[in-house]
Amino acid sequence: MSKKCLFCGKQLTDKEKPEHIIPNALGGKLKSQSIICSDCNNKYSYLDKNLCEDLKHFTAILRPKRDNGGVPETDCEVLGKRVSQLSDGSLQSANFEVAKSENKLNIHLQLIETPGTLSEKKNRQKIENFFKNAIKDPIKRKEELEEVYSKINAEAINIQNPIVTIKNSFNQNGTLTLAMLKIAIEFYAWSGFDISWVKDSVNLVVQKKIKESAPWVNYYYPEALQQLNEIYHIVILKGDTTNKLLYAIVSLYGVLNMFVLLNKDYNGLDINESYVFSLQESQRKDIEIDFPIILRQEVNDILSSQYPVDKFESSVGRFLQHFIFSPKEKELSLQEIRKRFFCIPQPFTEQEFNRNVNILISDVLSANPAFKRIYQQDKVLDDIKQSLPEIKTYDSYIKEFQTEQRRRKKLCTIFMEIVNEAVTPSNMHNIEQLKQVISTKLDSYNYDDENIKQCMLSLKKNILALLDNLI
Numbered sequence: 001m002s003k004k005c006l007f008c009g010k011q012l013t014d015k016e017k018p019e020h021i022i023p024n025a026l027g028g029k030l031k032s033q034s035i036i037c038s039d040c041n042n043k044y045s046y047l048d049k050n051l052c053e054d055l056k057h058f059t060a061i062l063r064p065k066r067d068n069g070g071v072p073e074t075d076c077e078v079l080g081k082r083v084s085q086l087s088d089g090s091l092q093s094a095n096f097e098v099a100k101s102e103n104k105l106n107i108h109l110q111l112i113e114t115p116g117t118l119s120e121k122k123n124r125q126k127i128e129n130f131f132k133n134a135i136k137d138p139i140k141r142k143e144e145l146e147e148v149y150s151k152i153n154a155e156a157i158n159i160q161n162p163i164v165t166i167k168n169s170f171n172q173n174g175t176l177t178l179a180m181l182k183i184a185i186e187f188y189a190w191s192g193f194d195i196s197w198v199k200d201s202v203n204l205v206v207q208k209k210i211k212e213s214a215p216w217v218n219y220y221y222p223e224a225l226q227q228l229n230e231i232y233h234i235v236i237l238k239g240d241t242t243n244k245l246l247y248a249i250v251s252l253y254g255v256l257n258m259f260v261l262l263n264k265d266y267n268g269l270d271i272n273e274s275y276v277f278s279l280q281e282s283q284r285k286d287i288e289i290d291f292p293i294i295l296r297q298e299v300n301d302i303l304s305s306q307y308p309v310d311k312f313e314s315s316v317g318r319f320l321q322h323f324i325f326s327p328k329e330k331e332l333s334l335q336e337i338r339k340r341f342f343c344i345p346q347p348f349t350e351q352e353f354n355r356n357v358n359i360l361i362s363d364v365l366s367a368n369p370a371f372k373r374i375y376q377q378d379k380v381l382d383d384i385k386q387s388l389p390e391i392k393t394y395d396s397y398i399k400e401f402q403t404e405q406r407r408r409k410k411l412c413t414i415f416m417e418i419v420n421e422a423v424t425p426s427n428m429h430n431i432e433q434l435k436q437v438i439s440t441k442l443d444s445y446n447y448d449d450e451n452i453k454q455c456m457l458s459l460k461k462n463i464l465a466l467l468d469n470l471i
């Protein structure tokens, strides 16, 4: 017997659009073509969409793998300002204030961005679009833009550890109970059980009975779900013939946990199914969650209890714990960054170093399979940069050059770069000052390798002597 659509009863074919039981936008992978038809898939997708909206801040932090499309932008607040968190996790905002005085245009520009990320790119686009409208002459526009960019670089303030405030509320669209019922019913149907036992629940969804569904679904944060040390989506399905109950427990990100009663006069099979999906590994895990039997009285208590603020807060705390780097993970990221750094063919200046480190860290973090994405990204960048003094030592860079001769050649190039960098228009004619700058600059690099150290010291001695002779 071929299957019928759970919601409209239409005969299903093998051409139905696969239905995700847990929305794919939340990283859910469990999908099936034999639960509902394509029309119903579209018709009830508003429930999934609203559910994802409720969880969007957690999704933005976690950035789960999806079948297609990136992580959508979300809003949050930094220093009392509304900013967007972009798909790469960077924070962005751009504010323009324009005042006309006589024949001059005064532009007050306020930007929030992280160098080397999408936020910087997006802000540059905004500035350029703004100037495109404001200044018609392309040459004049180019000049003005250059000035603006140099001002941005000169006047930028580096905010360490910004405090990011997010405002989250569940059931913003009022359809949370129906969305949870939908997940529970679809999981039940997907597991192959007799759907006549969930007819009433199906009707609540189909007839959009929001008020009537409220007594069937409620927040639920049992101990068994609090003790897990990973981020999971969980669906537990219980058919209990002794207590005549059929119910599900649905936990999304371990943050939104709900109890869903499907039938209170259940007489079908005894069911004990669970589905545990690891967000870190993006796959189903073979984990049994030890769940005690829930008696009828307890079910009544769960369904009539108040919103458990304290339990919700502690579950968010546990969720955020996953985004703090452990020392081991930091060490792994450092190794990866070092490895990638050596692929940069030219010796780098201080400025390039800072910029490349930012890009590399973002890259490495987003490619990390454990995706322990840091919410306060700037703090991590800073932490990692602090632990990177050896990248600043040119000898670890030089070590990559195998032969002695090539190394020496490279060393001279690097040495001259350091010297060139030290020479500025202001100290060009002041030899004593120049000597001082060069010495300080050369001394600021560490040399682990004794040969390199000696070579650099002798080069330093030579150049200082050379400068002395010029006096």
Ligand SMILES: [Zn+2]
Residues within 6 Å of the ligand: 005, 006, 007, 008, 009, 010, 036, 037, 038, 039, 040, 041
């Ligand atoms: Zn249908």
